[in-house]
Amino acid sequence: MTEAVQYRPDQKYIDSCSYHEAGHTVVVVALGMPLRNRGVHIDTMGNGISYYWFRLPGDPNNTPDDIAERERTIISTEAGIVAQKKFYPDCPYGGNFYDRDQNIKLLDEMYPNRNDFFEAQQKCYEESVRLVNLHWPAIEALARALLAEPLAIRTNDAEGQWSNDTVERWLDGNRVIAILSEFQLQPSIRNESLGKLLNAITPQSIPCLGFGEAGPAFTPLHHYN
Numbered sequence: 001m002t003e004a005v006q007y008r009p010d011q012k013y014i015d016s017c018s019y020h021e022a023g024h025t026v027v028v029v030a031l032g033m034p035l036r037n038r039g040v041h042i043d044t045m046g047n048g049i050s051y052y053w054f055r056l057p058g059d060p061n062n063t064p065d066d067i068a069e070r071e072r073t074i075i076s077t078e079a080g081i082v083a084q085k086k087f088y089p090d091c092p093y094g095g096n097f098y099d100r101d102q103n104i105k106l107l108d109e110m111y112p113n114r115n116d117f118f119e120a121q122q123k124c125y126e127e128s129v130r131l132v133n134l135h136w137p138a139i140e141a142l143a144r145a146l147l148a149e150p151l152a153i154r155t156n157d158a159e160g161q162w163s164n165d166t167v168e169r170w171l172d173g174n175r176v177i178a179i180l181s182e183f184q185l186q187p188s189i190r191n192e193s194l195g196k197l198l199n200a201i202t203p204q205s206i207p208c209l210g211f212g213e214a215g216p217a218f219t220p221l222h223h224y225n
């Protein structure tokens with residue numbers, strides 16, 4: 001049995017969440033995936049969320065398009081913790097529980113064979129690292145811009161709770177586009193009203209819980225090292 005202990009993360013961890021969300025967002029753009037109007041958000045407790053379109057687990061189709069969509073999702077999802085660790089190498093795992101959980105489900109849908117699974121996981125991870133390094137100036141610019149935002153009152157997200165905080169910092173989709181357009185990236189926003197993009201890609205949000213939250217705190221999941 002585990003105990004849910006409420007840790008207060010250190011300030012560097014809280015700041016590193018901005019790099020985590022910026023990592024997702026910039027790599028999404030680099031992979032040609034559309035953003036959502038709701039942009040990127042962090043709270044003051046080590047939680048954050050980035051809104052963009054990605055492949056959700058649950059659709060068993062496995063055409064080349066489905067595989068490409070899942071791989072793009074996995075690479076951009078993994079980019080969160082990769083960027084966070086680049087900024088804060090000693091930051092604990094645990095905050096990327098939902099990210100890693102989702103990636104494992106997507107890999108399972110493609111690779112029932114364990115060797116294939118691990119090979120694909122490693123390949124996607126290496127691509128996340130490559131893209132985070134390649135686009136680090138853009139990730140830094142977005143993360144710093146988000147951290148420089150004033151605190152605003154946080155309202156609950158109808159799609160799901162990602163924070164218990166009463167305040168947040170956030171940038172809407174158009175601000176994200178303005179920041180990233182200075183880095184030879186071509187971000188786009190796809191409106192929710194346009195419906196599904198490909199087979200199953202769905203407007204969704206990835207909550208990135210801080211390690212101080214109750215639940216899977218400090219659970220070492222499937223580390224790559």
Ligand SMILES: [Zn+2]
Nearest residue numbers: 080099206208
């Ligand atoms: Zn994340």
